[in-house]
Amino acid sequence: MRLSRLSTAPALLASAAFLLLAAGAPVPASAQAASDPVRIRGTIVRVDAKALVVQDRGGEVVSLARPADMAVSEVYPIKLSDIRQGSFIGTAAMPQADGTQKALEVVVFPEAARGTGEGHRPWDLLPQSTMTNATVADLAAAPKTVRGGQQLRLTYKGGEKTVIVPPDVPVVTFRAGTEALLVPGAKVLVNAQERNGVPTALRVTAGRNGFAPPM
Numbered sequence: 001m002r003l004s005r006l007s008t009a010p011a012l013l014a015s016a017a018f019l020l021l022a023a024g025a026p027v028p029a030s031a032q033a034a035s036d037p038v039r040i041r042g043t044i045v046r047v048d049a050k051a052l053v054v055q056d057r058g059g060e061v062v063s064l065a066r067p068a069d070m071a072v073s074e075v076y077p078i079k080l081s082d083i084r085q086g087s088f089i090g091t092a093a094m095p096q097a098d099g100t101q102k103a104l105e106v107v108v109f110p111e112a113a114r115g116t117g118e119g120h121r122p123w124d125l126l127p128q129s130t131m132t133n134a135t136v137a138d139l140a141a142a143p144k145t146v147r148g149g150q151q152l153r154l155t156y157k158g159g160e161k162t163v164i165v166p167p168d169v170p171v172v173t174f175r176a177g178t179e180a181l182l183v184p185g186a187k188v189l190v191n192a193q194e195r196n197g198v199p200t201a202l203r204v205t206a207g208r209n210g211f212a213p214p215m
Helices: 016-022
Strands: 038-047 051-056 061-065 071-077 088-095 101-108 119-122 130-141 150-156 159-165 171-176 187-195 198-206
Touching: 038 061, 051 187, 061 187, 061 198, 088 150, 088 159, 119 159, 130 159
Parallel strands: 071 198, 101 159, 101 171
Antiparallel strands: 038 051, 038 187, 051 061, 071 171, 088 101, 088 130, 119 130, 130 150, 150 159, 187 198
16 A cells, blocks of 8 residues: 555654654645655564564554664653643543543653644544644643543643543653664554655654553
């Protein structure tokens, strides 16, 4: 399958551009010269110095060229209590009938990446899901219907959203990754792009010991 037919659509990180892609920020025109970037969520089947083979969440095996400058980052879990007033976060969520958003996951950005992809937009984690990258203006206990969770008021340029975070929703952050993360069976989120007709992995976000990037 050509990359363009796949489903389309954070020493900290190897590249700030990774955060722009993973968090749904606008991609510079120069990066779009080959084709629009896509996100591939799945499991590494095989990896070597030149190629990355991933089985996506739909079961399809996707072969990608691996350039020498492909960035690798590690996503790892933190606590719900690590979301604090003033944190800059990204959250994939589902719109609710009352106008709130129910979080599917939360990324707490490193301070150096504050402001990355700020705003609210559609996302491709689930049908009708959204992504909000914003500052936590206020936080409080979630409504009784979501016991143990948090309610976040997120503000961004031009708007704000109220997000309910259930207690079992994954909360993560990032750090620079190493080659040791790229092993068969590792769960990954790959930012990829077709370049000169060749599907190419730009950046890989990997979890350790079976942890899957939740975004």
